[in-house]
């Protein structure tokens with residue numbers, strides 16, 4: 001996780017030794033583009049995700065990851081997160097939310113009208129108890145979503161923990177180089193056992209930073225036998241946020257082992273034999289932010305399986321069998337995803353190639 005971030009933080013200093021005005025302008029523009037990139041990175045680091053839930057979908061079943069998580073993340077977790085939660089109430093995990101705050105239970109599953117959470121967000125703007133108690137109120141569409149979500153049973157898929165994004169958005173650029181603030185997480189005994197098993201196989205499941213229980217695993221340089229055995233053991237290691245299988249000779253079916261790793265944030269599958277059939281197993285990885293499929297045989301049909309990954313921000317499809325139409329189609333379902341198809345790289349390469357390939361091109 002942190003490796004990728006560091007690479008990106010490098011170009012952020014303006015190029016040194018720029019003399020004349022024109023160069024300076026180009027340099028400035030380059031810098032601004034890079035700054036834009038950095039801003040995006042910070043948003044990702046802060047775990048700030050889609051706000052796109054303005055429309056009420058009363059008839060539909062409310063989907064926690066799609067509809068509710070972004071509201072809590074943007075409007076509540078800043079004050080009701082792990083650090084000094086206001087009203088002794090945390091709204092960043094299922095367990096904490098059900099536990100309630102200083103005055104007890106705040107959410108009665110199936111009964112929005114008895115839930116303090118819903119009462120607080122629907123109070124008149126000038127009421128002392130209204131939530132959020134600072135900043136923008138929730139829209140009617142948002143409070144309706146929360147009402148329907150509670151009435152439909154307040155489903156909160158196991159393991160989803162919400163990280164506050166708001167505070168970090170105004171933070172200085174350097175924030176990108178520091179470890180992202182993840183909520184506390186304690187692996188279960190079963191997870192620790194699986195991690196031990198993996199260690200016995202020579203696979204290190206490392207914490208992503210000091211004093212953090214979120215983990216990453218990198219299978220580079222492991223044999224395929226070890227990898228396949230490890231994936232079996234990884235099945236329930238929910239503290240995994242980053243898996244690197246780049247270059248591994250895994251089969252599509254191997255990916256069935258990771259389909260329950262709901263906290264997974266980054267997944268490297270570049271240069272693997274993975275095909276469309278393997279991507280079926282990624283459907284439930286609702287927190288996936290980064291997916292690298294570069295150099296795989298994935299086609300447009302495979303992209304269909306990614307349409308529910310609403311948190312996806314970076315998708316790499318260079319040298320796959322996907323088409324412009326397929327990419328555009330996915331982009332419709334996931335407008336916030338940044339899809340890298342390699343077309344931009346070809347553009348940059350062109351002026352160089354021209355000299356050698358001019359004749360061939362003219363044919």
Ligand code: HEC
Nearest residue numbers: 075076079086087089101102103104106116117131132134
């Ligand atoms: C800017 C900070 C802030 C934000 C943002 C915020 N809250 Fe609060 N919240 C507080 C404070 C302070 C209290 C304690 C005082 C009180 O009870 O009014 C509180 C208390 C509560 C309580 C009562 C807890 C109890 O047991 O008494 C609920 C429920 C609640 N907030 C829900 C929410 C929800 C839902 C959101 C998001 C839509 C939200 N809050 C956003 C500051 C905030």
